[in-house]
Amino acid sequence: MSAKTFDLPVAVTLRLQSRSGRVDVIAEPRDDVEAEGDKIESLVEDSGATLRIRNGSGTKGFTVRCPIGSDVTVGTQSGAVRMAGAFGSVSVTTMSGSIEVERADEADLRTVTSTVSLGSCAGRCRISSTSGRVVAGDVGAASAGTMSGSITIGHVAGRFKAKSVSGSIRAGCGGEGAVAIKTVSGAVHIELPRGIEPHMRARSLSGRIRCDLAEGDDMLIEAMSVSGSIEVVPA
Amino acid sequence: MSAPALAHDVVEGTVMFTDIVGFTEFTALRGDVEALSLLALQERIVSDELTDDARIVKQLGDGLMLWFGDPCEAIRTGLRLQERFEEESMNIDAPLWVRIGVHAGRQTRRGSDLLGHDVNVASRIMSLANSGEVLASEATVERANGGLEDVEFEQLGPVVMKGIPTPINLYRAERREA
Numbered sequence: 321m322s323a324k325t326f327d328l329p330v331a332v333t334l335r336l337q338s339r340s341g342r343v344d345v346i347a348e349p350r351d352d353v354e355a356e357g358d359k360i361e362s363l364v365e366d367s368g369a370t371l372r373i374r375n376g377s378g379t380k381g382f383t384v385r386c387p388i389g390s391d392v393t394v395g396t397q398s399g400a401v402r403m404a405g406a407f408g409s410v411s412v413t414t415m416s417g418s419i420e421v422e423r424a425d426e427a428d429l430r431t432v433t434s435t436v437s438l439g440s441c442a443g444r445c446r447i448s449s450t451s452g453r454v455v456a457g458d459v460g461a462a463s464a465g466t467m468s469g470s471i472t473i474g475h476v477a478g479r480f481k482a483k484s485v486s487g488s489i490r491a492g493c494g495g496e497g498a499v500a501i502k503t504v505s506g507a508v509h510i511e512l513p514r515g516i517e518p519h520m521r522a523r524s525l526s527g528r529i530r531c532d533l534a535e536g537d538d539m540l541i542e543a544m545s546v547s548g549s550i551e552v553v554p555a
Numbered sequence: 556m557s558a559p560a561l562a563h564d565v566v567e568g569t570v571m572f573t574d575i576v577g578f579t580e581f582t583a584l585r586g587d588v589e590a591l592s593l594l595a596l597q598e599r600i601v602s603d604e605l606t607d608d609a610r611i612v613k614q615l616g617d618g619l620m621l622w623f624g625d626p627c628e629a630i631r632t633g634l635r636l637q638e639r640f641e642e643e644s645m646n647i648d649a650p651l652w653v654r655i656g657v658h659a660g661r662q663t664r665r666g667s668d669l670l671g672h673d674v675n676v677a678s679r680i681m682s683l684a685n686s687g688e689v690l691a692s693e694a695t696v697e698r699a700n701g702g703l704e705d706v707e708f709e710q711l712g713p714v715v716m717k718g719i720p721t722p723i724n725l726y727r728a729e730r731r732e733a
Contacts, residue, residue: 337713337722372713374722393712395722413683413714413725428711428727430683450683465685467576483652483686485577503606504577505584525585525648528567547584 321380323356326371333391335365335411336384338375340398343417344383347390357382389425400434418452435469444478453487461497464489470506488548492555501543501550505513508543511555522550569629569659569695570612570674571621572681573601573636576652578617586651593649600639604632614697618681622669626659626698630706630728631688633657638730641687653676654688656681659695676723679716683725693724707731 328351336343338357355362359376375382382399386392393411394401400417403410403424410424420435421427426464427445429436437457445456448465454472456462464471470487473480477498479497482489484506491509495501495516501508507527512518517536522529522543529543530551543550575597582590587638594617601611601619608624609632633655644651658680660673676692684690696708707729713722 337714337715339715393710395713395715397715397717411712413711415683415715415717425636428709430685430711432682446654446685450682463685465576483576485580485650502644502650502652504580508665523648546581546648 321356321358322360323354324360324362324373326353326355326362326373328352328371328387330368331387332369332371333393334384334386335370335372336375336382336392336394337372338382338394338396338398338399341375342381342399343394343396343401344381345376345392345394345401345403345407346362346383346385347388347403347407348385350387353387353390354385355383415476438477442466462491495539496547498540499542500540502545503548504546506545506548507544508548508550510541511541512535512552514554520548520552524548524550564664564731565661566622566664566669567593567661569623569626569657569698570662570669570677571617571623571629571633571655571657572618572678573585573597573621573655574615574618574681575650575655576654577650581650589649593647593651596643596647596649596651596655597640600643604635604639606632612667614643620669620674622662626695627702629657629659630689630691630695630699630703633691634706634728634730637687637689652686653683654681654686655690656684657691657695658723659692659698672719676716676719679719680723680725683714689728691724691726691728696726705731 347375357375361374363372391408397413398416403421406423409426414431416433420437422439426443430448432450434441434451435452436454441459444461446463453469456473465483466487467485471489473491476493477494481500483502486505488507492511517534519537519540520541524545526547527545528549532553612620658677662669663671708726711725
């Protein structure tokens with residue numbers, strides 16, 4: 321294992337690469353960036369606006385400590401990615417590792433086979449997993465997609481779009497943005513604040529459709545399923 | 556316009572993979588006839604949108620492999636396809652939810668088929684796309700060389716892909732809002 325410290329004259333975007341092994345990124349009160357891993361390589365790009373740090377080919381862990389609010393992109397093939405603390409814009413892509421992000425201003429998180437977990441996101445988040453679950457807490461606006469995994473989002477303040485094939489979709493929505501849901505066989509459960517009167521356009525070939533709120537035009541809900549049930553209920 | 560042949564069997568161009576998300580489940584639920592109709596719809600839309608410079612290389616189950624001589628045209632077509640798929644989805648009770656991956660490079664001809672490293676990269680990129688998305692490699696964006704004023708590229712960062720030795724910088728293509 322080796323460690324390197326990078327002094328940052330200005331805020332930079334961090335681009336982190338690791339083929340395998342766990343990746344930990346920690347946002348904490350500091351002005352520099354410290355990377356610990358196996359044969360670390362680094363490169364400053366975009367006239368100093370981007371710092372690229374690459375972990376070696378080993379499977380040992382890769383840990384990066386950076387200032388709070390940093391913009392970070394992480395690319396890995398098979399390692400789990402854990403991001404602790406508060407980040408700016410975050411983009412994580414992994415083929416088979418799980419992704420866990422505590423807090424971000426914006427997020428794009430995608431994995432093929434594992435779970436994605438996002439604590440909170442002030443702005444827009446885009447989350448996808450092919451076969452894993454998607455779980456998020458409090459987010460500004462969300463677009464989520466899975467095939468067999470479920471999608472569960474605690475609270476979406478604004479616009480919410482979700483697609484799943486067989487996984488269920490559950491979300492609490494604030495009623496301030498449109499909701500668009502599509503699923504083949506997954507069950508859909510949307511909760512809205514009491515008093516909201518949504519305009520609902522729902523269709524399902526064989527699934528049950530239920531809306532326990534009075535029809536109105538406070539917001540639009542579009543939902544389509546082949547066989548999955550669709551229900552919209554007060555929170 | 557066709558791409559210049561670099562050797563007897565090597566061409567330079569852009570490969571696109573499409574894949575219908577949820578097709579297997581839809582087939583299980585609705586049967587082969589409806590599934591085939593969905594495939595036919597995808598193919599009809601793709602055929603409508605292809606320019607003279609492009610061709611369908613082959614069908615891959617519920618997906619297609621396409622080839623374009625011009626990377627700009629590949630991206631434009633990808634975005635047009637997603638818009639058409641979205642429009643058609645409003646009128647049918649079937650998931651015409653398609654993900655698209657694009658990569659420019661060199662491909663080796665084998666009869667009418669194309670193969671090689673850059674074809675594999677395009678396929679891997681598609682596997683990371685969500686339905687409704689067009690993802691493209693940095694090589695594609697660079698070769699487009701600013702020729703897509705109506706398109707925005709959001710950088711997703713370096714992605715390490717199975718079987719691909721070098722990380723690929725991925726971008727998400729979106730129509731620029733007027």
